[in-house]
Amino acid sequence: MRAFKTSGEYVLLDIGTLDIPAADALMQKLVTKRQHETIPDMLLFLSYVPCLAVGARQLNENDFLKPQRYFKERGITLYKTARGGGLTYHWPGQLVTFPIVKLQANEQNIPSFMRKLEEIGLRTLAEVGITAHRKREETAQIGLWVGDDKIASMGIRISRWVTSYGFALNLSGDISVSRYIRPCGLDVKLVTVEALIGRHPSRDDVKEKIRHNFEKIFQRRQITCDKYSAQIKHIVNKHSATAGGNQKIEPF
Numbered sequence: 138m139r140a141f142k143t144s145g146e147y148v149l150l151d152i153g154t155l156d157i158p159a160a161d162a163l164m165q166k167l168v169t170k171r172q173h174e175t176i177p178d179m180l181l182f183l184s185y186v187p188c189l190a191v192g193a194r195q196l197n198e199n200d201f202l203k204p205q206r207y208f209k210e211r212g213i214t215l216y217k218t219a220r221g222g223g224l225t226y227h228w229p230g231q232l233v234t235f236p237i238v239k240l241q242a243n244e245q246n247i248p249s250f251m252r253k254l255e256e257i258g259l260r261t262l263a264e265v266g267i268t269a270h271r272k273r274e275e276t277a278q279i280g281l282w283v284g285d286d287k288i289a290s291m292g293i294r295i296s297r298w299v300t301s302y303g304f305a306l307n308l309s310g311d312i313s314v315s316r317y318i319r320p321c322g323l324d325v326k327l328v329t330v331e332a333l334i335g336r337h338p339s340r341d342d343v344k345e346k347i348r349h350n351f352e353k354i355f356q357r358r359q360i361t362c363d364k365y366s367a368q369i370k371h372i373v374n375k376h377s378a379t380a381g382g383n384q385k386i387e388p389f
Contacts, residue, residue: 148360148361178237180237186227186229222292225321232306238355255281257347277322309331
């Protein structure tokens with residue numbers, strides 16, 4: 138079996154819409170395979186069913202601006218996930234980008250990795266006509282912003298220098314539920330590309346821009362390999378909504 142050490146190659150896959158348990162299970166499997174160098178780096182595109190998720194931070198009840206039954210009645214489940222970051226609302230109109238990358242010796246710097254992720258988002262947004270920026274006053278502000286509104290959320294995990302998770306870019310759709318939480322504990326509003334440019338953005342076009350910027354910033358070269366596509370499809374299909382690696386938070 139071929140070992141993928143420092144090849145600089147990656148496989149791109151769009152794996153559709155998942156719930157968080159299935160996505161977390163997939164991350165765990167792929168990270169292990171990448172650590173063992175049995176797969177190359179991966180760039181995954183996906184979206185989430187409507188849900189709330191909280192990362193490594195402890196959940197703060199003050200981040201809910203509506204009673205919990207409000208979310209439950211709308212079929213919105215709250216999950217704890219393995220990524221970093223605070224409370225976030227996910228919906229299918231986001232474009233979620235997860236690089237599964239084995240950082241090489243000259244790349245093993247976490248702040249640098251985060252800046253690279255942010256740069257992918259900044260360049261991509263600029264290419265659709267949106268000027269976004271970073272904020273650095275506090276850790277909870279990690280992500281991308283347009284004025285005081287948040288347009289991209291970020292949360293990562295790095296294990297034995299293999300990255301997982303990444304960023305969720307707010308493309309389009311109904312974000313009204315997000316008004317009733319404090320994203321990452323902040324009193325901020327989410328905004329979408331659609332709201333800013335006045336039209337529904339092409340998901341495929343944005344994916345292509347992200348792909349191009351990922352290759353340029355991370356100096357990776359895309360390869361096509363049906364074998365890895367089949368492996369990942371098998372992993373996704375194998376895991377149900379109760380797969381390991383996360384937990385549903387009661388009383389949701």
